[in-house]
Structures are given as C-alpha cells and as structure tokens.
Amino acid sequence: MNETSSKPLYEKIFESVKKQIVTNVYGVGERIPSEKELAEAYKVSRITSKKALELLTNERLIVRKPGRGSFVADPDTDFGPVPAATQAPASAFKAEMTTIGLVITDFGNSYGTGLIYGMEEASRDHDCFLVLRRSFGIPANEELSIQKLLHLGVDGLIVFPAQGEYFNEEILKLVISRFPLVLIDRHLKGVSAASISTDNAEAARKATAFLFELGHRHISFLSPPPTDTTAVEDRVEGFIQAFAEHGIAVDKDLWVSDLTSTLPNSFNENNIEEDVQRLMAHLKRRPEITALFAIEYNIALLAKAAVERSGLRIPQDISIICFDSPPTGLGGGYAFTHIRQNEEEMGRLAVGHVLRIMQGQAVPNKVMLEADLIIGDSTAIARQEYP
Template identity: 30%
Template sequence: MKTRIEQEFVNNIEKYVSQTGHNLIIKITRESQFEEADAIEMFREMDVKGMIIFPTEKETYNDAVLRLTLDKFPFVLIDRYMENILTYSVTSENEAGTYEAISYLINKGHKNIGLISPIITNTVTHERARGFENAFLKRKTTINKNLWLTLSFNEIAQSKTPKLIRDFLLNKPEMTAVFTMNAELALYTHLAISSLKKEIGRKIELLTFDPLGISGISFIKQDIAECSKKTVELLLEQIEGTYKPKRIYVPVELKISESVEILETIIT
C-alpha cells in the first residue's frame, strides 16, 4: 500500500466489488509470505467467497497460494502471476509497454540506456526486463547490461537509494538515458539526476513505468481501472460455478512529456 498504484488498485477493486453487492475485506501483508499465508488461512476460516491476491515479490511461490489452486478455491492473482501453474490472473502488458518505451529512447538516438530495478524475482520484473532486452535485440543493437542496477529490497529506501543511484550514474558517464521499473525508483533516480545536473551539468533522460507525479517525465501508464474490473469479473465467474483458469493482459500506454522539470535537491 506504499505506492500510488497499489492504492489505486485497492480503490478500484473495492468500487467494483461493492457494485456486485459484495463486501471487500483487506489484509496488508507487507511483502511477507508468512503474513500472506496467515491471511489466506484467516480468510478461509472466515468462509469468504473468494480472494484477490497481490502476491509477494519472492522467487518462490507461497504454498498457501498453491493450495488454493489445488482446491480450486475462487481467487485471482493481480499484477503478477505464477509461471507454469494454471491460475486466474490479471496483469498489465509489462513486456510490450517496456519494449515501446525503450524503443522510443533508442529512436531518439540513445545508445547507452540504463535500467534501475528491484531484484528481478517475479513475473512483473521479468517481463519488463525482457521488454527492455527485446527493444535492443529486434534492432540487432548491442545491449550493455553493465548499465543495469538491481537493488535488493532492503536497499530501497528514501534514506539510501538516491545516493546509491547517484554513485551508479557517476560511474557510468556514457549513460544518456535511464529506465526505472516503478515510480518509487523513478523518484529516487530523479533526485540523483537532479543532483548531477546541478553539480556537473550532466543531463540524463528518465523514463519510468507508472507516473511519478512530476511534470516533465515520460512514463508508461497502466489501466488500473480495467485491471481491477477484469479481476472482479474473473472472481465472480468462479464464485458462480465456472472454473476455466485464464491469464488476462491489459494494454498500457506510453505517455511522452515534452517539458522537463528538475528538483533542486542535492544528495549528500
């Protein structure tokens, strides 16, 4: 619930659930698989009719989620899904959106494009990384993965991440553009870029997945309302007795900003 996107998901899901005459009960697991398993067990004991799960960002699947699949209990995974396991899921077109964004930067003349990402552990980060790679591969252009910075979850915090990114950018003088996997990393990268521009006059173009809320930064926009609506529809389908697992992809849109606004923030 710490990002605007997650808040929009909850707001829209609650709206569509209420429209069906049902009530939404929320449990926040804070990226803990233990909390996630406890929440699933708690909801099953409460005899809820179905669940919508925003899975934790881990490399392995939660056994509690797998049990739901085996039991054919009504549930939908939103934003992420389980590869090689047939479940209901709704996610944005992460790969296609990132491909379009990186293609845009390449077409502008950028050759050395950086990537700043959490550790690549789930379907969202895998798909976005694949979209980044394919933009280069389909043009038969060399991709420099030395310009990729992946951060562990305990490294992502306002107190430390901007400095880590600033140091990374300083050590990569050839980089002229950077793509961030989400809005939180975009904010920290924006602070780092602003610092370098103020100190040494270096300009780096920033493009990100999800809006940062600062004018002048291009981004990929997810259709959160449509994702939420599809999720509720798939859950109701199961509650009403149909079980035909499917994976739904919702289109995204690249939003190009023509102006640039720089934060006057110095990272120390």
C-alpha cells in the same frame, strides 16, 4: 455428472439433488449431503456446493439447521403459514451477501489505489463485500492474511503476491483445492491459476523504443535485485526485446540491479541515501549514459535525486522513464514520462473473474492488459556529447 451443457456447476448439483428429493431418494426430514460431502462427490469447491444448497433452500426444498446439517423440508411444517406480523421478508430466503478477500502488498498514489477503486466499483455493481488485508510484501504476512480471510469465511480471494522466488504455501493450497482465486500482477508458472496483469513485456518494449526514437543508445536499466517475479522478468524481457528489434547490443554493464531501498521493510533514510550514492557513482563511472529506465516509480525518484546531485540536468543531460507515476495536477509531483497501467480495469476484471469462478464458469488462465505511454517532463532528445 456426465452433462455437457453450459450450465454452471452449482446448477447441475442443484438439479441433481432436487431430482433425488422429488423422487424420494431423500424423504421428508432426511439429512442430505453436506457442503463438504457434495464438494467431494462432485469434485468441486465448497463455494460451488454451498451455492447449490442455497438454491435448494431458496426453493424451499431443504431447511438448513446450524450445527446439524441440511434436511428435506416438509412444506406443511417447515414453510407453513406465518402470521403477517411475524413474517420474515422475502430476502430472508436469499443467499447471504458474497464476500471477496483482497490481499495486496500495499498501495499508494503511484500504484495500487486504482486497483482498489476498480474492485470497489465492481463489488458494488455485483452487490458483494470486499475485505482488504495488506501484506507489505512480507510472505509470512501474506500467508497469515489468507488464513484469516478463509477463517472469516470469504467466498473468493484476490491476491497481489509478495515479491519472492516462490508463491507461499497458502496460495498453492488454494490452487489445488480449486478455491475461487485470482492473482494480480503475477502469474503462477506451471500451475493453472487465473491471473490478471499488465502486458509488462510489451509496455517495457514500448517505453524503450520511445527512448530509441529520441536518439538514446546508452540506457541504464534500474531495478532491485533479481527476485524471480514474473512482472520484473517480463519488463526485463521487453527492454531487451527493444534492443534486438533496433539492432543494438545490450550492455548490461550499464545496468544497476542492486537497489534495495524500495523493497518491503527497507524504505528508510539510510538505505535511500546508499542507493542514491550508488547511482551517483555509477553515473560518474559511465558518463556515456544518456537515459535511465526505472522499473518502478520510487526508483525513478532515486534516479532523479542522483542526477540532480551529480550536477546534471533532467532531461537535457539525462532522460528518465519509469513504470507508474502519480497524477501531477494540483502540485501532485514531478511529471515523469512513464508507463501507465490500467489499474481500475484490472481491479474490475479481478472481481468479475472471482465471481464467475464461484459460479463454476471458466475464465481465461492469463489476462494481460495494454498499458499507455505518458509523455512527461523527464525525457528529451539525447545529448550528443558527454556533459
């Protein structure tokens, strides 16, 4: 395998094995190396070696016998004339349809649905199946979902990892084995795994700069407890960067970073009420706050409830800005000023990247998409005195 051409790896394997068949290294009826053996010999994934064997089958160079292996075909017996009434359609010799597994924490109208729309659209365009499993943000569910999809025989995987300090063992195994894998909304530190996400740092910087333009200086950053998730880290970085660019000192005492009701398996009435009360107490303790930056939509809803129950007005007394917000047409909800991520493009790119990896092509290690700032009803010029 010293070729330097730009051909996909599976084509190089195909041509190598074909040459060995044509030159009688493997004679008619002889067994050729299996998917696993080819993958190990050429140091590629089994998806790549499987594709090479499918090409050999399509050219009628081999016959594949379930449970036994692949054998060099005899053109006169293996592919001899067949009566017209019993001839199989030409599609019988084509490869089976490609299947891509998707493991996602969850999805809703504020975030996630657009991702799936984009993936479905791309899978139709490329004539492949998409199989969905939800982990609900629980690492154990995520591992089990990956295992089940691999057992099902998916050709590639797209994973939206659960929030947490570490990626689960199954994801690391996929990276090490070079299985076609694309991560969504996260990137794996120190490990070469393809990822597609929003440019979260730039998006947060843009949203914070907008608040500065409105005259806000005392801004409270609202988030769950630190989880070492790259998306969260990047948003914090962008928030702090905006302060630095405007020459304003960051006051972390204004932040609230222990909101837990929006975490997986924590969304219940008791936890929601505790978080709302926590925010109300914070606003009472720090009356100089004029704006709240919520790291996600559900936290923005908590903030809205806390502000209104404190007798304050949005946006006259307190402005709120957040990441993601559902469409507001036809009574769809409150129109927050928010960062809108390009979910559908993210989904389309994820499918395209998986398919290219399967074909042995190189893809960027990290793709970050620009997000848009959408002005809603929740922001206004900062008030000049305490309410």
